[in-house]
Amino acid sequence: MKQPKYLFNAGRMSRKDNTLKFTPVDEDGKEGTPRYLPIEQVGDLYVFGSLDANSALYNFLGQEGIAVHFFNYYEHYTGSFMPREYLLAGKMQVDQTKHYLAPKKRIEIARRFVEGAANNILRVLKYYENRTRSTPDCVDSTLLDAILTVERLLASVPTATDVPMLMGIEGNIRQTYYDTFDAIVGATFCLDGRSKRPPRNELNALISFGNMLCYTACLSTIYHTQLNPTISFLHEPGARRYSLALDIAEVFKPILVDRLIFRMINKRQLQPSDFRVEIGSCVMKEAARKRFVQGFDEQLKETIKHRVLGRSVSYRHLIKLECYKLQKHLLGVEEYRPFKAWW
Amino acid sequence: MHTVTGSLIGMYHICKREMWLHANHIRMEHNSELVAEGKQLHEQAYPQRAERYREIILDGSKIDFYDPYDKVVHEIKKSDKLEHSHVAQVQFYLYLLRRNGVEGATGLIEYPKLRQTQTVRLEEEDVPMVETWVQDIERIVTSEQCPDRIAKSKCRSCSYFDFCYATEEP
Ligand code: SF4
Numbered sequence: 123m124k125q126p127k128y129l130f131n132a133g134r135m136s137r138k139d140n141t142l143k144f145t146p147v148d149e150d151g152k153e154g155t156p157r158y159l160p161i162e163q164v165g166d167l168y169v170f171g172s173l174d175a176n177s178a179l180y181n182f183l184g185q186e187g188i189a190v191h192f193f194n195y196y197e198h199y200t201g202s203f204m205p206r207e208y209l210l211a212g213k214m215q216v217d218q219t220k221h222y223l224a225p226k227k228r229i230e231i232a233r234r235f236v237e238g239a240a241n242n243i244l245r246v247l248k249y250y251e252n253r254t255r256s257t258p259d260c261v262d263s264t265l266l267d268a269i270l271t272v273e274r275l276l277a278s279v280p281t282a283t284d285v286p287m288l289m290g291i292e293g294n295i296r297q298t299y300y301d302t303f304d305a306i307v308g309a310t311f312c313l314d315g316r317s318k319r320p321p322r323n324e325l326n327a328l329i330s331f332g333n334m335l336c337y338t339a340c341l342s343t344i345y346h347t348q349l350n351p352t353i354s355f356l357h358e359p360g361a362r363r364y365s366l367a368l369d370i371a372e373v374f375k376p377i378l379v380d381r382l383i384f385r386m387i388n389k390r391q392l393q394p395s396d397f398r399v400e401i402g403s404c405v406m407k408e409a410a411r412k413r414f415v416q417g418f419d420e421q422l423k424e425t426i427k428h429r430v431l432g433r434s435v436s437y438r439h440l441i442k443l444e445c446y447k448l449q450k451h452l453l454g455v456e457e458y459r460p461f462k463a464w465w
Numbered sequence: 466m467h468t469v470t471g472s473l474i475g476m477y478h479i480c481k482r483e484m485w486l487h488a489n490h491i492r493m494e495h496n497s498e499l500v501a502e503g504k505q506l507h508e509q510a511y512p513q514r515a516e517r518y519r520e521i522i523l524d525g526s527k528i529d530f531y532d533p534y535d536k537v538v539h540e541i542k543k544s545d546k547l548e549h550s551h552v553a554q555v556q557f558y559l560y561l562l563r564r565n566g567v568e569g570a571t572g573l574i575e576y577p578k579l580r581q582t583q584t585v586r587l588e589e590e591d592v593p594m595v596e597t598w599v600q601d602i603e604r605i606v607t608s609e610q611c612p613d614r615i616a617k618s619k620c621r622s623c624s625y626f627d628f629c630y631a632t633e634e635p
Pocket of ligand 1: 625
């Protein structure tokens with residue numbers, strides 16, 4: 123069973139026969155005990171610490187179809203090493219490109235991504251609305267108002283005739299949504315408006331980091347299908363190199379990232395002391411980052427009973443199913459309907 | 466152009482959608498594991514056979530185990546039941562041999578799991594039948610349209626199951 127590996131410590135990675143050898147190196151340059159990872163157990167590598175590696179290693183990883191995702195000191199995703207595409211399918215590529223090139227076809231798919239995101243946002247909002255309502259003498263109507271606004275905006279999605287217009291609606295949905303975060307976790311953290319580059323405070327740092335993890339999880343999944351990750355529909359190709367991962371992540375962020383953030387904060391698994399506020403930006407301390415990545419990883423492994431397939435599937439597999447549905451849409455097999463959380 | 470292969474013939478007799486997807490290179494990743502498993506089965510069940518049998522390629526299609534001395538096509542299936550599609554696949558190989566001037570070859574499907582074998586023949590009058598399959602396959606795999614799903618219990622064990630059945634309730 124392949125599993126993603128997260129490397130937090132600095133060290134050197136090399137090939138040792140058919141295993142990966144990781145030798146941690148501490149701040150003084152002293153080598154620790156190496157760890158060996160059999161290649162057939164390794165999914166993608168997520169590199170947070172500094173990594174020494176040579177081309178023999180990358181050749182090996184490429185040959186095994188393993189991607190490496192890099193994050194910098196500020197937990198920003200900085201890029202990926204992607205092995206040569208290995209599941210090429212001419213017809214799939216052509217159909218995907220056709221759907222991007224024809225404005226009518228493109229907007230149809232783009233709308234679905236926004237609808238998917240909005241529906242899952244509503245799920246999150248309704249859950250917390252329910253909880254606050256059961257709290258005695260709570261008079262705050264922030265969540266209820268936001269639900270109504272998001273529902274109204276969602277209803278206007280079909281009226282968007284081009285992508286910029288749709289992006290406008292999407293932006294408003296997100297704005298409305300983020301404005302409720304303070305009401306959800308306000309006692310400990312405060313979002314105080316969304317800021318990205320760099321994130322100004324703790325909650326912003328968490329959202330950015332979580333969104334990156336979601337994006338890379340989508341990217342890894344897309345890579346194991348015949349979809350081309352650079353051709354996207356909602357986001358402009360080129361917004362980031364693998365912009366299709368941005369499209370798909372949109373649908374999953376509320377469920378995979380935001381819920382995790384709220385849960386961890388409300389259970390006090392993340393505290394203000396886990397962050398270091400620097401001039402104009404905010405960084406998660408290493409221990410907290412590990413906890414959060416672990417939480418995210420567990421979230422991806424968690425399973426739910428799929429209503430249509432009639433069996434249990436992991437959250438990670440849900441992303442795969444999303445790719446399949448998109449493929450079917452592009453091949454003209456079945457219209458794409460985005461994943462809608464029902465719990 | 467798509468080359469008609471033994472596996473396409475097999476799929477043609479099970480599920481045309483599977484055949485179309487496979488021919489258009491939309492394959493499921495874990496297929497490679499199944500393929501590996503199949504290979505292993507060959508090696509485990511018949512470690513000594515490489516000597517006598519040849520891999521031959523006729524009109525672009527590959528026959529894995531052909532015994533030129535006895536003119537027998539061997540096919541090993543890990544399946545736990547005899548299937549019509551296996552017979553069709555071997556009939557196709559016999560057809561290729563016949564078309565390339567080899568008369569009177571026969572086929573033998575071996576089921577190690579069942580400890581059974583099945584003999585396959587292709588008479589002159591069967592040739593048009595195989596030709597119909599080949600033409601039909603060419604027509605289907607070059608078509609824009611992916612064939613419909615089959616609603617069968619077969620799907621449960623098919624590598625495309627999640628692909629075919631992944632959908633959202635409205
Ligand atoms: S899941 Fe069923 S319909 Fe789909 S390819 Fe397999 S056999 Fe055919």
